[in-house]
Amino acid sequence: MIRYAFNKMLLAFKRRYNYDVGYQQDILQADLSAFLKFMGLQTMSAHTGKLPTGPLYAARLRAIIWDDCGPCTQLVVNMALEAGLDPALVRALIDRDLQHLPAELVLVVRFTEQVLAHNPEADELREQIRALWGDKGLIAIGFAISSYRVYPALKYALGYGKACSRIQVNESFLTPTRESALAEGAGGV
Structure with missing residues (x-):
């Protein structure tokens, strides 16, 4: 039953x-x-920790894109849109178009990537996140980064992994950008 x-x-x-x-x-x-x-x-x-939708989905999307560029990413995109995140912001997060993101989302994108790369530069960014949203916000971002990576890993382990595919945001189709600040060199946004 x-x-x-x-x-x-x-x-x-x-x-x-x-x-x-x-x-x-x-x-x-x-x-x-x-x-x-x-x-x-x-x-x-x-878990949201009462974090605003933008920073929460910035962490979720960039974490899922780190390990997946197919159905799991599409699911998170659909959830972000359903939660009311502006489609233009969703597209910028998928493309990692930092020039078209508000500073707080750039911070979360950079922090997420530094955490996933185990880069000590995450320490400074962590303090900026804590200053903006407190420990509860930091925990929500930490949960988003760590838990959203589990889904593609589990799917691949069980034989359900899919090849990369284009992601749909309303009428637009995009290929997720997996590059990070690490590939761009130190110091830049």
Whole structure:
């Protein structure tokens, strides 16, 4: 009965976002205990810490793009648009077009990339984030960075990884930019 209820929830998610939930259904059918643990991850990844939508999705999008450029990224784009993030900002985040992002989103993009690269330059950026949004905001960004990377890794591990694809933002199609400030050299935004 519980598997039926969870599967119904997964199918509703699939319809809402046009997203393949097959890997989640496989986990549910193979190991209910593992699926319940996976649901715990869902709770972590949904945490907002009352962070504004822009910084939250800047971290989520740049983290997911670090490891994926296909269906997982499209899902996060759809969620960002549903949450009311301006499509122009979503496009700029996908393209890593820092000139068209507000300073606070540039900060989150740079911080996310430095954290993912294990670069000590994240320390200075962390303090700027803490000054803007406090410890709760920093935790929300940390949860976004760490939890959003799990989904593509898990999908690839279970054989559901997909090749890179173009991402749709309303009527526009984009190829995610995976380069970072690390590739551009030190010091620049």
